[in-house]
Amino acid sequence: MKRRGLSSTQSDKLFEQIYDYLLERIRRGEWKEHEKLPSVRALALEFNVHRLTVFKAYQLLKQNQKVYVKDKSGYYVQPGLGLSLETRNDPIISAYVQESHLSEIHQVQATYQFSKALLDPNLLPNLYFSEYVKKVFDLYPKVLGTYSTTQGDQELREALCQYFHKHFHFYLTADELLVSAGSQEAIDLVARALINPRDVVFLERPTYSPAIDVFRRQGAQIVPIEIDEHGYDLDQVEQFMQLHKPRLFYLNPTYQNPTGYTVPAEQRKRLVELAAQYHCLLVEDDPYRDMYFGEKPPLPLFSYDTSGAVIYIRSFSKYIAPGLSIAIIACRPSIMKVLIKAKSLSDSGTPLLNQKIFLHYFFSERMQQHLEKLRIALSIRRDLMEEEFSVTDWEWVSPQGGFTLWMKLPQTVPMDALLSKSMEHSITFVPGLICDPLRESKSWIRVCFSYLNEQQLREGARKLISVCNMLQQ
Template identity: 30%
Template sequence: MTDNPLDVIDFGDGQPSLSLLPVDALRTAADHCLTRGDAALLQYGADQGDVGFRESLARFLTHRYATPVSAEHLMVSAGASQALDLVCTRFTQPGDTILVEEPTYFLALEVFRDHGLRVVGIPLDHDGIQLDALRDALTRHRPALLYTIPSFQNPSGSTMSAARREQLAEVSREHDLLIVADEVYQLLDFGTAPPPPLATHVHAARVLSLGSFSKICAPGLRLGWIQGSPALLEHLLQSGVVHSGGGLNPFVSGVVNSLLDLGLADAGLDALRGIYAERSAVLCRALREELPMATFVEPRGGYFVWVQLSSVMSASQLLPIAAAEGVGYRAGALFSSRDGFASALRLSFAHYDEAALLHGVHRLARAIASYSTSAE
């Protein structure tokens, strides 16, 4: 960062800093890929994705998940957002009800609105989505699907317990409920792995797990995957967009195939986990020192800290005051299906180095002090 006070530190940026993007590793992988001279990489691809890439990805996930993953259960996507849009296209109709965690990823809510879906929020507790509330909603609404972020949830940073994951899979079997698990943060722990992903239940429950190289490598790749049973994947593969497009992102998947085979994806991911752990610790320490009145749970992975301010404060009303101080964030109401969390805000530690994080929290503390003074 620079010391220019006019530089805005925007904690709303849920993306890595430019310094963390693996330019050299991707150059090496691209050279490795292209020197094979396989012109098919530049042709339309297989609908499910290149089998060689899916086999390499399956080996990578088998190692990282510590549970077997088969290429047969993987489909290539153009990132998790495109995958979610495709799932909505193939498994819902306008007017359908879907269930989400409360709070949930705010841009997923935009995707659901684009599809004309009615969104019902289910509250979280310290173990994840509340099953009693979920069962009640299943009885009242007959939803098309449940969207969940099990590990290092966006925005709350919480992680669903192993027992709750097993119980959720059982609910899926009992009610024939499609679970769409956004597991893009599953591999971003800070030293203690979360419970096995919901992807491990694709054989026995209606689960589609979404993964992405955006969080573990580089967002601009626009490359991800969907893990599910062959029957669920086949329904996705009947999409006109998939047929017409000749698969999704075949050239980039070829480059990332080399990244995986050369061990560069593993090395890059391990480096990111260490850096994000350090940045998270810096941000949380600064919050404790500068905002002692705020409450939050220190994350064990992912990108975000979910901060609760005094209940009399409005994070949305605070935003322009914060902007004047040169700091930004995402207000909590964005993450609610029913205009909740007015006094909460989401801060990302992924985009800034330690010095910028400290400056940002200091600016945020000044903004809150100004807000509190003006409200008196």
């Protein structure tokens, strides 16, 4: 049976949206096995559609064995559908199958840790960093006795204004920047401040998987936008904007996680225009910008934006200092106002200590020089991984930056078995399914080359290939 998604060309069909709505909620467990579902009449009223449309949705659910009919009295949830049944033994695997959250894969301890998109701590200038922090304490002797404001340290926001202006032609003031505790908090704040249940959110397909979790939890209706190495199909994006009236499009256009793809400059410009035209906010997540292997990447979408449609999230955790958890949100005042309010409810401001350390560390000459070394180290690791995987018939597009390889395996590879067998060999990776808002991409995996050293990468890659070969025999 093929699951009907909104990404298909028939996506405008109302009955399929209702199909998705119902199936999604059945999966979430809002109705239990054998529980009666809302009547056709009630749903038709709720969605303001013709009863026949709801009827068609129920027929398709019935046909796909998601619901059953009892004595003509209505539709009931089919037992044994759910996600809960597929889970048997290994608690982690079962957690994955059940809920498919990245954080659960990450809990697995493994020698060959291909799942975490983190930088090898040995690639950071740790000694220099420690020396530096000591200076910060001399400079701000009372930093630990002081709360930050909710929006973040003024000195840091001013320094970042200048930085964004100089490098990316952002025109903004310190009031248009908010300091968050890493990009996860930033995405969460955006979702909480701007999304109400059933608002439409566009997500790239595939996308950064915690974003799926955050927007779903907020009750968003998710519409996937396909991304490939050339970017998006912008005609389709426009159609979808007309059709779905999305509140926002969360995207990661530069060395995208998981694919490594980069949206070209001309598409960025047009996307910003479309967003302004259709009143769709673009939430641009940009954590890998400095990690390019050849040419510098195109400017951020925010650089092209004159209408205030772009919210720019720049994490500095990934390659500056994961232990500090610092990210910045840039946006226009009307949105900043609601973000600050959301932030004031979720914490009392990002710790001042972390902001001051980041300020002095990031803008030091030594750090900026270090970024060049990092780029070289990462591109060597990418090359090495591509060399190892060149013996397989797996397919991928060579990433020009970032931390990840996104690879398509032959359809004959049983993915669940690959994950569990790999874990037995102390190897972890991210199954592509987790990164797919539709949860359909069974043949893809994300492999990170940023965390392990070169020898571990080679050994891990060989072991992963051999596990895969075993399963195909």
